[in-house]
Amino acid sequence: MNGADLKNNGCAARFMFERARGTRDFGPAEMGRRLAFERMCDEVAFRYGFQRVATPTFERLELFTAKSGASITDQLYAFKDRSDRDLTLRPELTAPVMRMIAEQKGQIPKPARYSYFGPCFRYEESKRGRYREFWQYGCEIIGAPTSLTEAEVVAFACAIVEEAGLEGWQLNIGHVGILNDILGNLGLEGDALGDAMRLLDKGDFAGLAASGIDSTAVTNLQSLAQLNGGIETLASAREIITSMGVESEALDQLEEMLNNLSSLGANPPTLVVDLTVARGLDYYTGMVFEIMVDELGGEGQVCGGGSYKLFHLFGLDDLDPCCGFGLGFDRVLLALEIQAEKSGRSEVVPGENSGASTLAVIPFKVDVSQVLALVSGLRAGGQPVLLELRERNIGKSMAWANSTGAQFAMVVGPRDIESGQVTIKRLSDGAEANCEMSAEAISQTISSM
Known part of the structure; x- marks a missing residue:
């Protein structure tokens, strides 16, 4: 295999293992x-x-x-x-x-x-x-x-x-039943009804006119779509719908739903009643909404x-x-x-x-078995603990602790074992506190820092 083949195979391998x-x-x-x-x-x-x-x-x-x-x-x-x-x-x-x-x-x-x-x-x-x-x-x-x-x-x-x-989000809300009532009154059904729904959902009124819908009806539908506001727009919507010879129970249902929504404490930054939103899916039959x-x-x-x-x-x-x-x-x-x-x-x-702050525990020049029971006790008490798994100098271990996102570090060396006292260091600012080398005392010290 020559150098070019190796190079090409290397590119292929890199491509194969890329994220899809x-x-x-x-x-x-x-x-x-x-x-x-x-x-x-x-x-x-x-x-x-x-x-x-x-x-x-x-x-x-x-x-x-x-x-x-x-x-x-x-x-x-x-x-x-x-x-x-x-x-x-x-x-x-x-x-x-x-x-x-x-x-x-x-x-x-x-x-x-x-x-x-x-x-x-x-x-x-x-x-x-x-x-x-x-x-x-x-x-x-x-x-x-x-x-x-x-x-x-x-x-x-x-x-x-x-x-x-x-x-700054906006709640758009409508009711498919209102459009069904209007379009049904115009004699649309089946595929023609679905096509008109999709055109309305896109705001394509030229397309509606081209589909053969009466021009007065298209004008009324456009007026309905141009209503801008919350529940207060329903009165104007009712006038437009009534002028088309339609009595819409769906409009009453939407008004009741909006009143219930307000009573439930929903308070969107912007609420827009959009009576021509159809969600673009044929299986919706009642209230429809979207958050933008x-x-x-x-x-x-x-x-x-x-x-x-x-x-x-x-x-x-x-x-x-x-x-x-x-x-x-x-x-x-x-x-x-x-x-x-x-x-x-x-x-x-x-x-x-x-959540609970994480403590990095760094055994230093001691047999790690001398700190494992302490680590276990801390974890059992709900204290997240990252145990240093490699033997290295203090500088590298502290750099590791900082890189993990731990909030505190505790080095356990021979003098700490002998004295039964440890020092907890807050990594964000270097503040330190001494305490007894027990799970309860360490957890309390971390909570108080």
Whole structure:
């Protein structure tokens, strides 16, 4: 093999072992932040009465084609197993949770409140805020199709982004039933209804006119879309809808839901009632919402959901409709990182640096067995301890302790063993404190420094 072959093989090897496009690695600092955010989401979920569930990372392909159509296959990591079954890595988490409930034949306490979290996979263009492997946090409420349920779901989503410290976000909220009432009154149904919904969701009124919808109706729909504000816009919306000869029960439901949401304490920085938002998905049937942030530009939607019907796919029509949301875990973190950098905040996720301070224990010129019982006692008492595993000089060991992110260090040498006293050093500023060489005394000293 000549030099060129070696060089080419080296390049090939490096390419083979590169991280796959659209995926990311998370080091200790990033992982600590992600875990802090996940714990925070779970704490909010607990306060709202949600129970955590989990489903497999891969599912049968037909679960997602039945929900979203065969065209979604191009976006999936689909494959056949050794028994020639069509499987795919899950692209989202709602359908798997529905499948889980269907396998139990719907025999669950109702209403059920489930939360979930995990990685999802889509084969699509990879860019900032959009990844081929991404994480989703979400929830579903099953068995209580009411405006109050919808308010609970939206309030839960708002509570997560508020507790995370996200600033300047906007809640867009609407009701698919209002559009269904209007478009149904215009004689649209089936594919024509779905096409009109998608055009409205994009704000493509020229496309609506080109599709054959009456010009007066298009003008009224455009006026409806241009309403800008919160619950106060519903009076104007009612006038427009009534002028089209439509009585919309969905509008009453939306008003009730918004009043419930306010009473539940949700207080978004900006609330926009958007009566032409359809979430772009055909299975939504009631209230729909999305949470947007400016920092992410075109990928600014960090959460979306609403009321939908999926259980009919499993023959469990009596459980429809349900209500839930999917929160873009990665996008929320990205927006928080951008905002933290702008404001100079040291913490991206509130509390990510909190918790018990870590102590680096450095045995120096003593038999390590003389400190192991002490280390064990500290850990048993809840004190995080990093034990130096290499024999090296004090300078290198202290540099190691600083590099690990430990807040305190304790060198245990022959004199410390003999005297039964140790010195605890705070690494941020070099402050020191002496104490008895016992787990209880060391933990108390760290707490007081």
